[in-house]
Amino acid sequence: MQEADLTEQLEQPGAATAALNGDPAESATAVDPADPAAAPSEAPMIVFEAVTKVYDPNVVALREASFVIEKGEFVFLVGPSGSGKSTIMRLLLKELDPTDGRIIVGGRELARLRRSKVPMLRRNLGCVFQDFKLLTDRTAYDNVAYALKVQGDSKTQIRAKVPEILALVGLGSKMTNVPHELSGGEQQRVSIARAFVNHPPLLICDEPTGNLDPDTSVGIMQLLYRINRTGTTVVMATHDREMVDKMRKRVIALEEGVVVRDERRGGYG
Amino acid sequence: MQEADLTEQLEQPGAATAALNGDPAESATAVDPADPAAAPSEAPMIVFEAVTKVYDPNVVALREASFVIEKGEFVFLVGPSGSGKSTIMRLLLKELDPTDGRIIVGGRELARLRRSKVPMLRRNLGCVFQDFKLLTDRTAYDNVAYALKVQGDSKTQIRAKVPEILALVGLGSKMTNVPHELSGGEQQRVSIARAFVNHPPLLICDEPTGNLDPDTSVGIMQLLYRINRTGTTVVMATHDREMVDKMRKRVIALEEGVVVRDERRGGYG
Amino acid sequence: MRARLFVTEAFRSIAANLSTSVAAVMTVLIGMFLLGLFIALGSWVISWTNHVKKDLVVDVYFCTELTCGTEATTKEINAVKLQLDQNPDVKSYKFVSKDDAWEEMKDRFPELTENAPRNPLPASYEVIPEDADQVQAIAASLQPPPVGVETVKYGEKKAERVLQVAKIIGGIFLVGSLILLVASTILIANTIRLSIFSRRREIEVMKLVGASNWFVRAPFMLEGLLCGLAGSILAVVLLLLAKELALPGIMGRIESPGDIQAWNFPVVALILIVMSLLVGAFGSGITLRRFLRI
């Protein structure tokens, strides 16, 4: 079902689930895959080579952006509003094609990926969208279940995984509500649950805590951190200065579509 | 066009515009209407009397919430995700009716307001929606212009006001883009511009900086502060701890629909 | 001034929602074209039955030696003529003398008449009624037969049959037109409903930023009106083409008598257009109600 070169990230099938529930100490004993030195032989997860994206009426959203994200890294994407963060996310999902440059995800060049393989790419790439992108006529449960259905999970699997992940993001009691019956933050958490539920080797989160209160945000960040510790690569666009400064992870800063800073243990700037 | 008891807030027609552009010193010399002691005779802007809101399947979003907001106040509404902040906004707009209790806005009890008077209420109540609520097939310019058109402004007035306010929120170059061509933060700023453009006596902002980077957020907050200084009442739901702690304005804190804290010069909590 | 704003809004909306606008125009076009075509066909068939009805006449046969023992006198014949003149149901009548009848018989059956010793046929009045339905009434008014009249015939069986078929055809076309009318109204309303349904969020937002119901409604109704106008005008153009190109092809092949009239095109066109406008505008207006309750 899943592409081998992407799935091999999850060494054991249950690894991510264990990480979601298990205590941090257990995961901490494992080799930290976020350290690129520990896995020099592996191909990087994401490669941007001089990527330029120009929207129709001469809007340059991304200008020759180049960076490499290794497997297992945790990367913050920061920059002022309109600097091109969401554009990077959309390029990774192959929702858009770059005007120029090359994008490689999990060893595959996106421009060469056949149309029929795109769904496979997206199933291996959990995404929290800035505008949530929930299916408006489905309940929270069905929204999350859909991400499992598309990859052919059985009903039994779905019934086991979905309530677990919804409880994890604090929506155990809101499973049967449709999006417009949920608060902004609750909708955002449904989107987060959907992105996590099938334990993809790559997680991209576009402002996943923008509508969440500080406490819930911290909970989500801890979750992301634990997922990252199991080997999942996490790319997260955010405006939360406090969070970025506290985590001290790699930071890629954009300004008007140009990568202006790329620090291993950076702050918001 | 506007209801007298709401408009009388703007003593001079040009006051708010002056405040938006003029230097702070000029506004500072005026009597501070934010100080309730300065205007003891005036009726309060918002009164919530034991307001309860129950959504269809037994979800109590608001439980006997009571508070009074005087004219000219600046109030933060804080609380965890799902605590009922947006519900308060929707009740103020009469998008919903309370299950129980009384709401008075600008001296008018909402339950007694005739259907035909509701548009009038909303024109006097600028609202930044959490999900922006932009008209998807109109440009940023037309979205903002619509709020002026509904109250019968002439083309000349619209042509003068709209570009000004869009430039003020930093979208001078994005006026002809439709919402899906704008970044999340840009859409949010269009929503902000639309709420401000007709200088309403009451501004309610539901998480107006959730998709904005810290610098832009500070800019928007300064704008809100200046608007408030001209006599406009501002109610703002937010998760931005830093901002709330820095501003030291009145804070109403909610938790599961209950008002748990109401401090004159509070912090996020 | 406000009106101009609404017109601008309506055109903007049509352009912005081109896909749904085209669908609406197409539905109006199809509905009105079918209705127009059916009315055309119906009016033609009804006109044809009217033509057939013209064959329905009342024949008043006067006495002959053979039948009554004595020929009818001129005086008797004039008395009947007077009676016909006074009957308001009679449109016209034609006197067929004994000689006329004989000439006709000679034409039709030369073998028979060749050897006949003398003219056995009666003189008669062929009476054309104002309305085919009145043949029976006219025949009844000459009952019992005046002096000198042997018998009054109006082809009971044929008359009954023709009148009944005409009535049924008329009925079918009336019912059919009504069905089509209702059907196309529902179809157009349906399309409008769907296109407004796909914009319900937009309407919600308009209401929330302070638009009054009429401010939201007016451009939508205007849009419905414009789509109705466009669709029905296209339908009328198509019908006109059908009339000008297809009809002569068909008509040329039937030698149709001149009094089978084509339908009154301008009136039908006007009806179709006005109907589309109304359904378009009020369909939009009524559908909106549901979404304006915010």
Added chain:
Amino acid sequence: MRARLFVTEAFRSIAANLSTSVAAVMTVLIGMFLLGLFIALGSWVISWTNHVKKDLVVDVYFCTELTCGTEATTKEINAVKLQLDQNPDVKSYKFVSKDDAWEEMKDRFPELTENAPRNPLPASYEVIPEDADQVQAIAASLQPPPVGVETVKYGEKKAERVLQVAKIIGGIFLVGSLILLVASTILIANTIRLSIFSRRREIEVMKLVGASNWFVRAPFMLEGLLCGLAGSILAVVLLLLAKELALPGIMGRIESPGDIQAWNFPVVALILIVMSLLVGAFGSGITLRRFLRI
């Protein structure tokens, strides 16, 4: 297993988008009902023209003293009979002797026959063709007339007229049915397009979370299929009601000969249903393509 998932999805979607589903069903219902009604009407009228065509016969008149100077002999008559037997175009024929003809004439024109010295009428064969179109061919096959035959008549003018009218009526109903077919296909496709259009965001999201084109398409097509099924079955039920309730009311009033046949209802119903299913399913499938390109 996957199929069951799609069926569940389709039903969920119909329930969730009840408003658009109802619109789609209604459009199918109206389109198919009109088409069915038209086919019914058409088949009835065509059956009636066939009935009228049955009146078209070829009359072979034999010689009489009056016309040829000598009566036709039995041998000559039998020769013609043999010729008719061998003609494949001939369905049947009836011999009308001189006496039969005279009896008939007596009934129609008692005044004339009363005083006639003797029977001047000819014997004849009334030949019924296999197909009304063949009257001319049969007449031609007896040209020049065999010995003992005075003349062969087939009412050229009437025959031509009836055949032409029948052809035109057939043509009108064929063209009409095609127009209705195309019209209802467009209308149904339109409704589907609008209802899918109002859910384009949903489709976009499905694609973005990793659904393959077929995973998105299958439930939509199934939904179209189900709406088509529901609409066409309702249409068939309505037609059945019309047939059972309205038809006897109309038919009872015309004394229609038994050979004017009702249309073949089950076949028409099947055609309508199958058509709706196809348009529903493929209409959805094709419309989706545009939104699947993400």
